[in-house]
Amino acid sequence: MGKQGAKVKPAAKAEPNTGAKRRNEPGFDNARVLTADEYFKRVRHHNVRPAKWSGEDVMETLEELGRDPLRHAERRFVSLVNEDHGDLAGASPGIFIGVQLIHPGEVVPNHRHNSVAIYHYLKGTGFTTVEGTRFPYKRGDTIVCPAWAYHEHEATGDEDTIMYVTQDMTEMAAKRTLFFEEPAGVENLRHMVQGTSKSWSATRDQDQE
Numbered sequence: 001m002g003k004q005g006a007k008v009k010p011a012a013k014a015e016p017n018t019g020a021k022r023r024n025e026p027g028f029d030n031a032r033v034l035t036a037d038e039y040f041k042r043v044r045h046h047n048v049r050p051a052k053w054s055g056e057d058v059m060e061t062l063e064e065l066g067r068d069p070l071r072h073a074e075r076r077f078v079s080l081v082n083e084d085h086g087d088l089a090g091a092s093p094g095i096f097i098g099v100q101l102i103h104p105g106e107v108v109p110n111h112r113h114n115s116v117a118i119y120h121y122l123k124g125t126g127f128t129t130v131e132g133t134r135f136p137y138k139r140g141d142t143i144v145c146p147a148w149a150y151h152e153h154e155a156t157g158d159e160d161t162i163m164y165v166t167q168d169m170t171e172m173a174a175k176r177t178l179f180f181e182e183p184a185g186v187e188n189l190r191h192m193v194q195g196t197s198k199s200w201s202a203t204r205d206q207d208q209e
């Protein structure tokens with residue numbers, strides 16, 4: 001029989017296992033073994049504050065971009081980012097919000113991406129074509145473009161088109177599963193991962209990316 005009332009020796013306080021003894025072997029430099037306490041300290045996003053973006057600031061930047069005659073009206077947009085999420089660039093880790101400007105007569109050429117896009121039209125008239133179906137749009141309309149569906153936008157009428165765009169691309173980018181094909185054509189397929197794709201578009205000057 002064991003001694004009654006023997007004191008249990010408290011376990012020594014564990015130091016984080018940094019794998020230092022294997023640091024010179026491939027794969028170990030950035031590999032850590034974390035306890036539950038250490039893990040949950042890391043995984044939680046502390047100190048994420050609400051964020052507000054002013055419509056005036058958005059329009060000021062868009063108008064500045066609007067003076068640039070981009071080829072084919074590609075991607076004249078601003079994105080609304082909450083910096084408190086760090087590398088997960090978006091309004092929140094899973095949600096991208098953009099505001100896009102298209103001048104009358106301009107076309108955003110046919111392309112696709114594996115993120116879903118929801119377009120809400122704040123201003124303007126024109127057509128958004130998804131997989132060959134031409135949808136007219138006007139202020140107040142919303143169109144959803146499924147993932148990996150070809151689509152293009154054409155602004156008509158006399159006034160600029162302004163679209164409020166929501167996509168689920170930020171989480172995909174973080175998981176390295178975001179793909180663009182822009183413009184349409186398998187030769188223009190881009191894996192949107194830093195270091196593997198210089199550009200999201202084959203028609204952009206890659207040296208400026």
Ligand SMILES: [Fe+2]
Nearest residue numbers: 111113117151
């Ligand atoms: Fe798109």
